[in-house]
Amino acid sequence: DTGVSQDPRHKITKRGQNVTFRCDPISEHNRLYWYRQTLGQGPEFLTYFQNEAQLEKSRLLSDRFSAERPKGSFSTLEIQRTEQGDSAMYLCASIQGDGEAFFGQGTRLTVV
Amino acid sequence: AQSVTQLDSQVPVFEEAPVELRCNYSSSVSVYLFWYVQYPNQGLQLLLKYLSGSTLVKGINGFEAEFNKSQTSFHLRKPSVHISDTAEYFCAVSDGGYNKLIFGAGTRLAVHP
Numbered sequence: 001d002t003g004v005s006q007d008p009r010h011k012i013t014k015r016g017q018n019v020t021f022r023c024d025p026i027s028e029h030n031r032l033y034w035y036r037q038t039l040g041q042g043p044e045f046l047t048y049f050q051n052e053a054q055l056e057k058s059r060l061l062s063d064r065f066s067a068e069r070p071k072g073s074f075s076t077l078e079i080q081r082t083e084q085g086d087s088a089m090y091l092c093a094s095i096q097g098d099g100e101a102f103f104g105q106g107t108r109l110t111v112v
Numbered sequence: 113a114q115s116v117t118q119l120d121s122q123v124p125v126f127e128e129a130p131v132e133l134r135c136n137y138s139s140s141v142s143v144y145l146f147w148y149v150q151y152p153n154q155g156l157q158l159l160l161k162y163l164s165g166s167t168l169v170k171g172i173n174g175f176e177a178e179f180n181k182s183q184t185s186f187h188l189r190k191p192s193v194h195i196s197d198t199a200e201y202f203c204a205v206s207d208g209g210y211n212k213l214i215f216g217a218g219t220r221l222a223v224h225p
Binding site for chain 2 (some may be wrong): 029033042043045093
């Protein structure tokens with residue numbers, strides 16, 4: 001068990017480009033969360049999966065954002081047509097049952 | 113709706129001094145409360161949690177917090193801080209265990225020699 005892994009750790013992209021982030025949760029953790037953290041703020045909930053089902057999406061998740069968790073294992077978060085306001089740290093957390101939420105180290109996105 | 117207010121954005125303190133980081137929450141339902149620490153360029157690490165039972169909870173690295181329902185507070189304390197405690201600290205609330213945590217804006221603790 002190596003913890004929650006996120007890839008890449010850093011991403012710089014030009015405005016208008018698409019980006020995709022990956023989260024590998026702790027194996028057998030059935031719940032997976034995505035959060036976004038902007039500078040000087042706490043993390044904000046984006047979306048939640050239980051196994052492969054996406055059960056909740058925040059209003060923060062515009063049409064340009066999509067998340068998947070095929071087969072209930074790893075998850076991807078894609079942002080289409082990136083904007084400068086998308087620059088943030090994107091955090092993933094995984095949970096087994098009612099246990100503790102374990103966070104990955106995050107992917108820092110910079111849109112230039 | 114639930115919300116969390118961390119009253120201090122920055123707290124400077126000298127090494128070996130006591131520290132208190134303040135957190136107030138609002139919720140219309142039973143709450144679960146958490147404190148997380150974030151070191152530079154790292155994810156979040158759980159310091160301690162209140163789910164039920166004793167209102168005084170002890171966590172890692174010598175931190176403790178007290179759940180005060182009447183004052184809707186969950187302040188974090190440490191009797192003697194170290195340089196290595198310098199980090200960002202986040203208070204969080206949920207209405208069901210670790211489900212969809214609602215975080216405060218964070219308090220930057222700066223420990224000076």
